[in-house]
Amino acid sequence: MRVTVPVVHLSEAVAGYGDRPVLHGISLTVVPGEVVAILGDNGSGKSTLVSAALGLIPLRSGRAALFGVPAARFRQRHRIGFVPQRVGAAGGVPATVGEVVAAGRLARRRPFRPARQDDRRAVAAALAAVGLTDRERDPVATLSGGQQQRVLIARALAGEPDLLVLDEPTSGVDAASQAAFATTLRGYVARGGTVVLVAHELGPLEPLVDRAVVLHAGRVRHDGAVPRPVGHHADPGHDHVHPHAPLRAGRLWNGGVQP
Amino acid sequence: MTSPTEVFAYQFMQYALLAALITGVAAPALGTYLVQRRLALIGDGLGHVALTGVGAALLTAGSPVLFAMVAAAAGAVLVELVRQRGRTSGDVALAVMFYGGIAGGVFLTARSPESTTGLTGFLFGSPLTVSAGDLAVMAALGAAVVAVAVGLRPWLFAVGHDEEFARAAGLPVRALNLLTAVATAVTVTVAMRAVGLLLVSALMVVPVATAQLLTRSFRATQHLAMAIGVVAAGTGIWVSGAFDTAPGATIVLLAIAAFAATAVGTAARRRARDRSPGARPVGSPPAAVSR
Numbered sequence: 001m002r003v004t005v006p007v008v009h010l011s012e013a014v015a016g017y018g019d020r021p022v023l024h025g026i027s028l029t030v031v032p033g034e035v036v037a038i039l040g041d042n043g044s045g046k047s048t049l050v051s052a053a054l055g056l057i058p059l060r061s062g063r064a065a066l067f068g069v070p071a072a073r074f075r076q077r078h079r080i081g082f083v084p085q086r087v088g089a090a091g092g093v094p095a096t097v098g099e100v101v102a103a104g105r106l107a108r109r110r111p112f113r114p115a116r117q118d119d120r121r122a123v124a125a126a127l128a129a130v131g132l133t134d135r136e137r138d139p140v141a142t143l144s145g146g147q148q149q150r151v152l153i154a155r156a157l158a159g160e161p162d163l164l165v166l167d168e169p170t171s172g173v174d175a176a177s178q179a180a181f182a183t184t185l186r187g188y189v190a191r192g193g194t195v196v197l198v199a200h201e202l203g204p205l206e207p208l209v210d211r212a213v214v215l216h217a218g219r220v221r222h223d224g225a226v227p228r229p230v231g232h233h234a235d236p237g238h239d240h241v242h243p244h245a246p247l248r249a250g251r252l253w254n255g256g257v258q259p
Numbered sequence: 260m261t262s263p264t265e266v267f268a269y270q271f272m273q274y275a276l277l278a279a280l281i282t283g284v285a286a287p288a289l290g291t292y293l294v295q296r297r298l299a300l301i302g303d304g305l306g307h308v309a310l311t312g313v314g315a316a317l318l319t320a321g322s323p324v325l326f327a328m329v330a331a332a333a334g335a336v337l338v339e340l341v342r343q344r345g346r347t348s349g350d351v352a353l354a355v356m357f358y359g360g361i362a363g364g365v366f367l368t369a370r371s372p373e374s375t376t377g378l379t380g381f382l383f384g385s386p387l388t389v390s391a392g393d394l395a396v397m398a399a400l401g402a403a404v405v406a407v408a409v410g411l412r413p414w415l416f417a418v419g420h421d422e423e424f425a426r427a428a429g430l431p432v433r434a435l436n437l438l439t440a441v442a443t444a445v446t447v448t449v450a451m452r453a454v455g456l457l458l459v460s461a462l463m464v465v466p467v468a469t470a471q472l473l474t475r476s477f478r479a480t481q482h483l484a485m486a487i488g489v490v491a492a493g494t495g496i497w498v499s500g501a502f503d504t505a506p507g508a509t510i511v512l513l514a515i516a517a518f519a520a521t522a523v524g525t526a527a528r529r530r531a532r533d534r535s536p537g538a539r540p541v542g543s544p545p546a547a548v549s550r
Contacts, residue, residue, distance in 0.1 A: 056426055075429065077429025078429075082423075082427035093295040094477065095416070096475060100420065103413065103421070106414060106417055111410075112411065137476075138475070
């Protein structure tokens, strides 16, 4: 019998910020090759769960492990490609798409050393994977919101990670970018990658998802098949794209899943 | 008008030129990260804090550069700790520290034999009194700042751009932030002799602001800002020698004039392009996003 080391493992994890606990005992296991969606309304603890699983915030109690190593002590950070929730990819000083994506290679680079052939090749491959090869030399600020989100995904892919963690990657993203994003993810999964995806709504990503974990008030409410949308969300004409409607999304998951 | 050959015939003018050039290249190199992090005024605050170091040096007959550097570095580390805490009262904490720094400097200097006249040179710069020894220290510190700012550009860029990503990628975020803070303090000390503690921040910020009007990449912004800093510093020293103006203020005014001219020029070019039909101007909103 082959024992598979889970890529992500949380058991009875309690975590939060300051005096306010957000996660009240979460257990979750993601095995290699799985595509797991974390769903739930605003404030249900989705982003906190990601931070705890990646070892970015300490646990009050319980355990978090990455590739079998306690998350806080996990050093092979290049194995993780993280796409944080952000409004855009632009900063206070102009930066090109290529410069932002190249930051994804730093987990594999030594300080004060120039980028090597491998680094440049990985950046080019990541840009190709998100369909932005021709924008490499353009300032990030001149791209649309959806394209900027794809830049951040390319940055995560540039490190050639085994695990891709995406926090709300499709919120506020136009339909064309969502479709491009689904294609990117499909390619990554086909090459054996593992994905943890935080979302309000899956939209065109739904066929890719193996399993959905629904959070409610810091607890796991559902862990299994992707819940079937109800109400007008089930309407075939509904396009599942309304980035600024968290409350409606909340009703969807609360209404669609009863434990 | 006095030609550059005449102005720079004197050794003290050559030293002044070198001191200004070192500042001109180092301050914008590091300042690029401060502008990126929207901390453009932090150099000004650290200049205030450095003044306490200068006051202590004048009182104890110590080295102003060394004392100022220690004070500014301590201030920079404190600023970074306040920033990491993300406290809402951080703003007030910084104000207390910065004004405490300037008050401490004036207080200590007034107790020293040199009195407050000695302070003016540090507040507004006195490149004409730079000695060979000063120059050696400035060159070493300036080289260290440039080595960090240029050599670690991808790392410092990544942390300033997206700290959350940098932490997930396992970059030593805290160490890089402290390094930025300490390098800022060192830059303040380097620039102290050339442009003065009250004008330090201008050379860290204005060349970067000018450069980013013209550039598309972070790397090009940093390089162009360093070039602008060098040209403003060199020209400023020559103008101050030829027309007997205050060197620090002349350098800063030249940098600001370059910024104003660039801003007007780029705005005019954009307007001209807007009027020409069919061309999509740079910086205009992207094509409508379908929802």
